[in-house]
Amino acid sequence: MPMKEYAMNPVVDHVKLINCTSVVPRPVEWVWNEYLPKHKLTLLVGAPKTGKTLLALDIAATVTSGGLFPDGTKAEQSPVIFWTSEDDLDDTIKPRFVAAGGKESNFYFVGNTVSANQHQPFNPSVDMPLLIQSIEQMPKKPALLIIDPIVSVSKDMNNALEVRMSLAPVIEIAQRYGMAVLGITHFRKSVGEAGNLGERIIGSSAFLQVARMIWYAIKPPNAEGERVFFKGDTNLSEAEEGFLYEIESKEAVFPDHQLIIKTAGIIWGEKLQGDDLQAFIKPEKTNDLTSVQGEAEAFLKRYLATGARLKADIDEEADNLGLSDKALRRAKKILGILHRKRRGDAKTEWFFPQQLDQGTHTEKVVQLVQVVHPELENQIEEFEL
Numbered sequence: 001m002p003m004k005e006y007a008m009n010p011v012v013d014h015v016k017l018i019n020c021t022s023v024v025p026r027p028v029e030w031v032w033n034e035y036l037p038k039h040k041l042t043l044l045v046g047a048p049k050t051g052k053t054l055l056a057l058d059i060a061a062t063v064t065s066g067g068l069f070p071d072g073t074k075a076e077q078s079p080v081i082f083w084t085s086e087d088d089l090d091d092t093i094k095p096r097f098v099a100a101g102g103k104e105s106n107f108y109f110v111g112n113t114v115s116a117n118q119h120q121p122f123n124p125s126v127d128m129p130l131l132i133q134s135i136e137q138m139p140k141k142p143a144l145l146i147i148d149p150i151v152s153v154s155k156d157m158n159n160a161l162e163v164r165m166s167l168a169p170v171i172e173i174a175q176r177y178g179m180a181v182l183g184i185t186h187f188r189k190s191v192g193e194a195g196n197l198g199e200r201i202i203g204s205s206a207f208l209q210v211a212r213m214i215w216y217a218i219k220p221p222n223a224e225g226e227r228v229f230f231k232g233d234t235n236l237s238e239a240e241e242g243f244l245y246e247i248e249s250k251e252a253v254f255p256d257h258q259l260i261i262k263t264a265g266i267i268w269g270e271k272l273q274g275d276d277l278q279a280f281i282k283p284e285k286t287n288d289l290t291s292v293q294g295e296a297e298a299f300l301k302r303y304l305a306t307g308a309r310l311k312a313d314i315d316e317e318a319d320n321l322g323l324s325d326k327a328l329r330r331a332k333k334i335l336g337i338l339h340r341k342r343r344g345d346a347k348t349e350w351f352f353p354q355q356l357d358q359g360t361h362t363e364k365v366v367q368l369v370q371v372v373h374p375e376l377e378n379q380i381e382e383f384e385l
């Protein structure tokens with residue numbers, strides 16, 4: 001959309017300012033009203049055995065066929081693009097999609113990339129610009145792009161900056177074509193039931209922060225075959241609502257191939273709201289400090305794996321994960337992590353002892369003295385000069 005931009009000199013590097021009067025307001029648009037917004041990233045998060053891919057394929061089938069969503073609203077029939085690195089297309093994805101009632105001519109799989117006549121597997125972390133080129137050639141632009149798993153878009157799913165940069169082309173696709181993007185992911189295995197669900201999503205908290213809508217799929221401990229699909233906290237629509245669902249056997253019929261394949265699919269149940277929903281999803285309170293401590297230790301091992309990190313950055317990321325400073329310091333002591341004042345700006349950083357091995361012998365001595373006797377730092381600098 002056209003916008004007035006302000007810059008001092010177009011030749012010199014600068015930051016463009018956009019005047020508010022040039023921004024054309026628009027309401028939030030939806031593929032599935034109040035659940036799946038266009039122009040934005042939605043996450044579908046679930047534990048194993050909750051049928052995350054089945055849920056995504058059921059939504060894809062509804063969109064491609066113009067069918068009914070679980071709340072009874074009708075979808076606008078549109079193409080859908082699907083990429084997965086976890087299941088085979090021929091014996092798993094296609095049969096499940098067809099069994100869900102999807103329209104095959106509206107469903108596209110992301111295949112290999114072709115460059116200089118060389119075929120390579122599609123890599124979401126680098127090939128998104130090529131996908132944009134392919135979408136440009138489609139006669140009707142898709143309403144939905146599904147990425148399974150979404151963490152594959154980043155080369156380092158635990159690095160917040162890397163994740164944000166890697167998600168940028170994904171968001172560009174959504175905004176350029178007015179699409180919804182649905183990214184499938186799961187919870188970290190090392191985390192217990194303590195804390196809210198958002199804190200338990202695998203990878204950097206940047207995935208949660210960039211997404212504008214979060215769906216959760218869980219299997220309540222006391223439920224038999226029932227599972228719960230529901231919206232997490234969002235500023236786009238009312239949360240506190242979802243649906244019961246079950247996973248049942250289905251048949252995919254292929255008349256042209258004279259073939260019937262037994263597969264699985266989603267059977268939607270009643271809508272849940274408010275207290276009825278909370279009765280299914282609210283985790284029981286626990287004082288299991290062991291699981292919390294294990295989470296803190298796992299976080300520090302992962303976060304400091306590549307070298308020293310500023311304590312301020314550690315605190316920020318830990319806070320996003322719901323880890324207390326007390327848990328961090330206990331984990332620091334258990335793991336034998338050291339701290340020091342960074343030379344130049346005197347900011348505190350944490351690091352593992354083995355990372356002292358980097359550098360010359362003199363540098364190692366200087367680093368060790370900084371750790372054991374930080375008050376001698378000025379004298380060290382004078383000695384080096």
